[in-house]
Amino acid sequence: MSDAPHGTPRNDEFPNSLPRPEGELEALERAWEMPKGIRILTEINNNFVGPLYIAAAFLFFVLAGILALLMRTQLAFGDNDFIGQDLYNQLFTVHGTTMMFLFAVPVVEALGVMMLPQIMASRDLPYPRLSAFAIWAYIVGGLVFFSTIFYDLAPKGDWFMYPPLTLTEYSPGDNADFWLLGIGFIEISAIAGAIEIIVGVLRTRPPGMTLARMPIFAWGMLIFASMIVFAFPAVILATMLLEIERAFGWPFFTAELGGDALLWQHLFWFFGHPEVYIIFLPAAGLVSMMVPTMAQTPLVGYRLIVVALIATGFFSFGLWVHHMFTTGIPALSLAFFSAASMAVAIPSGIQVFSWIATIAAGRERLRMSVPSHFILGFLFIFTLGGLTGVMVAVVPFDFQAHDSYFVVAHFHYVLVGGMVFPLFATFYYWAPVISSRMLSERLGKWAFWLMFIGFNVTFFPMHITGLAGMPRRVWTYPGNMGWDLLNTISTIGAFTFATGVLVFIVDVALNFRFGLQGPRNPWNAGTLEFMPNGNYSMRSIPRVTSRDPVWDNPSLPEEIEQGRHYLPGTVTGGRETLVTSPIEAEPQYIMQMPQPSWTHVSAAVFTAGFFLLLTIKQVELSLTCGVIAVISFIAWGWQLDKPDKGMVDIGGGIRVPTYASGPQSHSWWAMVVLMLVAAALYASYFFSYLYLWTVSPEVWPPGGSPEPPPLLYPLGSAVLMVGGGIAIRWAGRRLPAEGARSFAAPAVLALAALLLAGALALEIYGHLGTGLSPTASSYGALVYMNAFLVAETVAATVVLCLFAAARQIRGHVDAVRRANFDNAALLYYYTSAQALFGLVLIHGFPRLIG
Amino acid sequence: MGTLVFLCLGPLLWAVQLTLIYGPQSSLCAYGIGTGQGGSNLLVAGLILIVSALCMGLAAAALLRPGAAYELATGTRPSGETWPFLTWVMRALAALSLLAMLYAGLGALLLPACAQLR
Structure with missing residues (x-):
């Protein structure tokens, strides 16, 4: 509710005046032009x-x-x-x-x-x-x-x-x-x-x-x-x-x-x-x-x-x-x-x-x-x-x-x-x-x-x-x-x-004839989807003042097409869109968008290959596909997070930045939603653990399975994870100034990743030492399943931490351009929190009921 | 995020109620703790009524004092032109959730807590 705009247009005039500068529309069309031939697949x-x-x-x-x-x-x-x-x-x-x-x-x-x-x-x-x-x-x-x-x-x-x-x-x-x-x-x-x-x-x-x-x-x-x-x-x-x-x-x-x-x-x-x-x-x-x-x-x-x-x-x-x-x-x-x-x-x-x-x-x-x-x-x-x-x-x-x-x-x-x-x-x-x-x-x-x-x-x-x-x-x-x-x-x-x-x-x-210039608003709809469009969607972005903007302003299509509203061209020279606040929809910043690329196609094909080859037990081929998919993801990610291009004018006296980090950034939101997905998955596991205990308490320790390892193991894991979290926090405060490079922060990120992996290894080692087998009972299966789920998030976190460290070494991350670091840190904190919860469940619950 | 939580306070309380009545009821019945003749279980019934009353009370409070609920969810005072819309939607959702919680909670008064009934 408190997202303040950088300026407010006067209601009695359009955000942008006519005539529009020569070449503005052509530059917009160029930025959003569809690739030709086989490269259309990269669109x-x-x-x-x-x-x-x-x-x-x-x-x-x-x-x-x-x-x-x-x-x-x-x-x-x-x-x-x-x-x-x-x-x-x-x-x-x-x-x-x-x-x-x-x-x-x-x-x-x-x-x-x-x-x-x-x-x-x-x-x-x-x-x-x-x-x-x-x-x-x-x-x-x-x-x-x-x-x-x-x-x-x-x-x-x-x-x-x-x-x-x-x-x-x-x-x-x-x-x-x-x-x-x-x-x-x-x-x-x-x-x-x-x-x-x-x-x-x-x-x-x-x-x-x-x-x-x-x-x-x-x-x-x-x-x-x-x-x-x-x-x-x-x-x-x-x-x-x-x-x-x-x-x-x-x-x-x-x-x-x-x-x-x-x-x-x-x-x-x-x-x-x-x-x-x-x-x-x-x-x-x-x-x-x-x-x-x-x-x-x-x-x-x-x-x-x-x-x-x-x-x-x-x-x-x-x-x-x-x-x-x-x-x-x-x-x-x-x-x-x-x-x-x-x-x-x-x-x-x-x-x-x-x-x-x-x-x-x-x-x-x-x-x-x-x-x-x-x-x-x-x-x-x-x-x-x-x-x-x-x-x-x-x-x-x-x-x-x-x-x-x-x-x-x-x-x-x-x-x-x-x-x-x-x-x-x-x-x-x-x-x-x-x-x-x-x-x-x-x-x-x-x-x-x-x-x-x-x-x-x-x-x-x-x-x-x-x-x-x-x-x-x-x-x-x-x-x-x-x-x-x-x-x-x-x-x-x-x-x-x-x-x-x-x-x-x-x-x-x-x-049906594929093309973006069909009949204009043939049903006389009040909403915006029938406005004149190109591959860039609309020429200019209107300020919406009602639920049926076209009914309230029948000349809106012409105004949009003429470029009278916000962002009538490209202010960064590439593909971009306006990001607004979630509740009141006030302009916040310009998001620089990715260009066509083969990376996502390769990532998709090889991720599919990984899963499908695993189905027919072609493990070596499947792993090869998995590695290629991860490389494709990294190449894909490397092309994102473009550098700040300063404040730009979108019309109506509104100037917005071309980069954002922290809770205002779109990448922060995506990471938060991703963490909700991971949390929902883990909550399902938590339900499964309690459900199977309710059904078959006789296979739980101390009677039905080996007792959990000594508390030294989970405590050791917890110390490693918390230590890694503190290191990440330290590194976040010491990111180099804008445009500078630093090797200390990447080293700390790599160390934190190592600590997280070490915590997981210690947890698995502890259970193996008790003789607990995942095939002996549902209890054993659930204990190792917890480690498996933690291992998944740890693997993703380690990759993201090393990715952020590499980006820092190459000079693509600093105190201002920090989205890569923030994403890695967010996932690190989430993974640690989930793993700590898992330690309490796996080591605490059997002791509580025993 | 806080604003979205405020908007959904009623349904969130309904989810809390369902979790807190279904989980313990299933577990206590499975272990036979407090189960008497004919599958009755005063412990379960009491738990359901207390949890339901608590959740319904909170939903009713949010419905009556949306400003306070907003401050609690977001840490800021309500402002902006969307506030009347947010209040209206939150209140309507809270009212629907109250009904849903009443439906679920009534079961404890009408049915034996742990019986199969077939």
Whole structure:
């Protein structure tokens, strides 16, 4: 709230006057010019990577849809043998996994990456290389994962991969490993995108776009990305535990050695339920953007919708056990989660009523364009899905419907209604932003009606099929169960739906022409995304004074294009964007942005290679890929943190710096979000430790396992870490003056890194000395898992400390240009804090209970 | 960051309540500490009611005294043109969270703490 601007423009004049200096626009275009030929792959700008990301996600939607058609063909009538059981298991696993992990989340992130800079009038999001890395990693990893279906290597444990079915005894071979390593890796890519979106929304809004004026899509994306930060680490930890158990026999899920298969369900659904809302909230944001435009009136209940989005984001984390109502948990526990399931219905309802009220309050009758059709379809389908959601939130009903086709119908109504229909509305609505031609209204309406009718014909009968007793995931069923007709109807519906999607693809092929100069504001939207744009987004950045700036100032597009507003050119000579304060959006500094490069492509390809080769046990090749990936990351990082270019004028008398460090810097924010991810991962581990102790206290010391090593070991580790932290603090105060070099501070950084690694080594050595084995019991596995998690953060910290030290030696870090040092120091403090907590847990808890 | 925490005070308290009632309830029931006939457990029920009352009280306080809550979360006094919006959203979220906490806490009065009931 206290972020003071360096100057304030007078309201009665534009920040910049006309005529603009000769060559200003050309310099801006030059800075943001897309590379040509094969070098287009090095481009990182949102106007290239966004559409690429959307196209890749849509490809996965189509591929997973084809798998669904195969399944529906198999189920069209009883006793069918079109597909065998083993392949059917692979089909539904890859279908669900692809739709959830390779389509739904990525396509939403893609929309964020592509559209947020347009909506927020920024040149680009703050870490475009990180976005590009995430996208390439996702494309490579996703394609390899999907291709397993062609080689009989696809996983068979459904998209939630429950153990004990997925343990080596019941799922031998590499199939499950492709899921565990492949999806774990793609989750990391999703987290990279989430960091980009959080910092982008909070720090790159135009001046005056306070939180109270932020477009609802930006709110939706902010909450979506924040949920990823807290939800995805749980499933990453789960996949790590299961893969380690499969590969090395550490018994986290094996009951006879103190593990528990239900631990997987807790961790998976702590991610899996928020995942539903992770998919829905941005879609709700999209609807909240389109409904006011189609009704030509401001959104009714803006503040209520913000409340609803935030509340849904939070409450969705309290629902995970509602997927586990039938697992034997005490009734009162179920009541807590049933209550949360009821509570989350309130904010969802608020949004639905707000949209209906906006339509009713419209200045004109709702324009029945293709986006409106899909939005109305969404309202109908999603509301039905919400109602059956309340039904399955009632515990006794869930006992009856669990694992039946009723549940299949429910979640398709929620997911397809809540996400796919708004997405298709968005395709039609926002296509003009990146296409020089509109998509066809006629074909669009055909696509809608085929999809709407096809969807309901497919999934509505499944409610009845489920209530008639048909279980999920069966590859066939006896023809005398009375399920044949309902299944035949569902299959006809599925092909009708697919025909609708095909019509959309034809429409895109006929009418979509990639280009940034499409029809200007064809729907007369009030927000900024339809402003005249180039690869640099908008020519100049306006001061926003309302939620619908274009409706309030119809001449805004011309003013922006003429360069009358802030930053009409490039003040540093390269790619840059304006960074503003997170709450009031006042200008703070100019961020110098990276240029196109091969480094992120190489990092993505070799990171994917590392994970995927590990899956097929090619350890040497995998490690080689890992080393190349780390080198690529270092080369990438070396090109960032550009030197200060002094104060610059952005117009309206506002002068801002071209460098920032500490809490004002965008890199500090990214590091803080990254630490939240690491903390969420560790919190999941902490939960796992306590959970398994609750389940199997008999394998804990002193009775079931060797006692922890003498206190001298953890105390020694603690002293080393604290000593390293003090050294880092000392080095931070003695960074050389601007432009000077120093060798003392880098030496201290290297020493601190060494102390941290020494602390970890001492901890592991202590446990090895007691004879504790990670394969003997869940207790041993958890003790060494703690060391493994600490080792991960220690490795990252050591690399970052050595990187900062090398940058100092080369004269790229000093008392002013200190972002590299600050990032290393922040991660060091976090790693030490996590490791110290771990020492207290691992050494203190067994003594406490013993 | 402090402002974002202020905005989400209600849901954060709801998360604290859920953690503090679910964790101990599961553990105490698993070990049978305080469990009586028919799965009743006064220790668990009492804990749930106390935690719920505490969290709901704090949410209600934030709802009634947003200025003080803001100072507590950020260390600064409220200012800026966004303050009315932030207050409104915080209060509405706190009210929704109060309802959610009431839903969850009521279970302790209606159900035996450790019984399966099937």
